[in-house]
Amino acid sequence: MQSQKTSTEEPALYAAHNKLYPREVSGYFTRLRMLSVVVLLGIYYLLPFIQWDGRQALLFDLPARKFYIFGLTLWPQDFIYLAALLIMAGLSLFFFTALVGRVWCGYACPQTVWTEAYLWMERKIEGNRGRRMKLDKAPTSAAKIRTKAIKHTVWIAFSLWTGFTFVGYFTPINELGSRLFTGDLGTWETFWILFYSFATYGNAGFMREQVCKYMCPYARFQSAMFDSDTLIVAYHPERGEPRGSRRRGTDLQKAGLGDCIDCNVCVQVCPTGIDIRDGLQYECIACSACIDACDEIMDKVSYPRGLIRYTTENAAIGKKQHILRPRVMVYATILLILFGTLLTNLLQRIPLELDVIRDRNTLYRETRDGLIENVYTLKILNMDSKAHRYILTADGIEGMKLLLDQPDIEVEAGTVHELIARLQADEFNMEERSVTVEFQLQAIEANHLTTIEEARFVGPGKN
C-alpha cells in the first residue's frame, strides 16, 4: 500500500511520527462538521457570560462550594446529581456509538473541535496544504519566521482566551475579567488560565491526531460498542478495486480497473493520516472528510458518488440492517431509567436540610422543675434561592417541651443558620433510657419545604 510520501519528519513525539498536513475539503459533511464546531465553540465561549436571576447562569463556584446550573443550585450534598449526570453522559456515548459509530469523535469531541479551529487559523496564515508543506521544508528565512511568528501569536492569543473562559466557569467571569484588566488576578487563577491555555495550545496545535491515537481511552474501547449494524465510514472495495490511474473515457472493463482512480485525496484530507481503503481502523475518527473528498473526485471524473460512504457492515455486504437491536435497546433503557430517576429526584428535591448535633459534653441535665433536659445544636441549610422563615417542632415523648435560644428562625437564601435547641421531658414518660425524637422543620408560607431529622434523647433510665 502506498504510504503518504508527502509528509515531513518531525521530532518524534511517538514512534516515527510524521507531521500531517490535512488537505482542505468541502462538501456536505464538512459543512456539517464546521457547523458543529462553530456552535460548540460558540457555546463554550459565550455561556459564561449569560446571566440568570442576577448571577452567572452556569457557574461552578468552587470557593463558595455551590454549583449554579441555570435555575438549579447544587450543594456539595447534591454531588450524587452531578455523578448521575456524568454517568448519563457516559451511557449516551455508548448509546450513540452503538447506533451511529464515532460521531462524537468526528463532530463533537473537544479535541476535534479545537483542532479544526487551530487548523483553520493555520490555513488562513500559512496557506493551503501545498504551501504549508513548502514552508516547513524551506530554509529559515525572515519571511518564514514572520509567518510562523504570526501563527503562534494568534494560536497563543486564542489559547489564552480559551484558558480565561475555562476559569470563568469556576469563578464569576465578569469579576475575573475586571481583575484581569486591573492586574489583580489571584495566583491560582493565573496558574489555571495558563495551564488550560497551554493544554489547548499543545493539544490542538501540535498533538492533534496523536491525542486520539495514543491518549484517548474511548478510541481504544469504542469497538466494544460496535456491531455489524453500526454506522461506519467505509470504502467500497468491490466497486473501487483494482484501483489505478486512467485516462478520461477509458473502458474500465477492458482496462480491468475499478472506480478508484488512486488519486490519494482521501488520504491527504484525513486528519489522522490513515488510508480508509485499508478497511476499518481504530485511528478513524469518522469525520467523513474522505467521503466529501472522494465524492468531489467522483463528480469530476463523472462516476457515481459514494465510493467512500457512511454505511454499516451489514449494508456493505447486502444484508438486512437493524436499527433497533438488543444492544441499542439495553443502552436506551438504562439511559431512560437513569434520566427518569434523576428527573423525579430533582423535581422532588427539597432545598432544605436540618442537621442535629447532640451536645457532646453532657448527656442530660435535670432542671429545677425535675425535668430531664437535652441540648442540641441545630444547623439549618436553606438551599433555596430565597429567604424563608421556619417553624421548628419536636415530637417523640409525651409532654416534651422545645425551647429555642431565638424566637424567630429566619434563614437567608443559600446560607447555613445555627441555633441551640433544648428539649425537656418528664422522666416518667420515657419508656427507655434513650428515646428517638424527631425535629420537624417547616417553612412558613411554603409548606412543601419540610424536613424531619431524628435525634436521641437521653435520660437517667428507670431503676
Next chain:
Amino acid sequence: MASVSPLPEKIPGIQKAIAVLWPSFATAIVATGLFFSAFHPGDLVPFDLDIDVSPLAAYSIGFFLFWLLGILSSYGTMYFIISNCQVLNKQQD
C-alpha cells in the same frame, strides 16, 4: 505463532511519560471532585496548624497531591510491567 519478544526499551520516553501522567491526571480530577464535595477545605488544616489558604488554593494543592499519588501508582505499574518484560526478554535470548 513464534513468541514475540517484548521490547519495552523501544517505547519512547515521551510515550512512557504520557502513560504515567495522563491516567493519573484524569484520576486526580475525579478524586479531587469526590474528596472536596465530602470535605470542606477549611476543616482540613492538618495538625491544627494555623494556615490561611484560599479555597481555590486548597483545591489546587489537593488536586496536585492526588495527581502525585496517581503518578506514583502509574509509575509503579509501568515499572513492574517493564522490568518483567526485561526479565522475559533475557530468558528468551
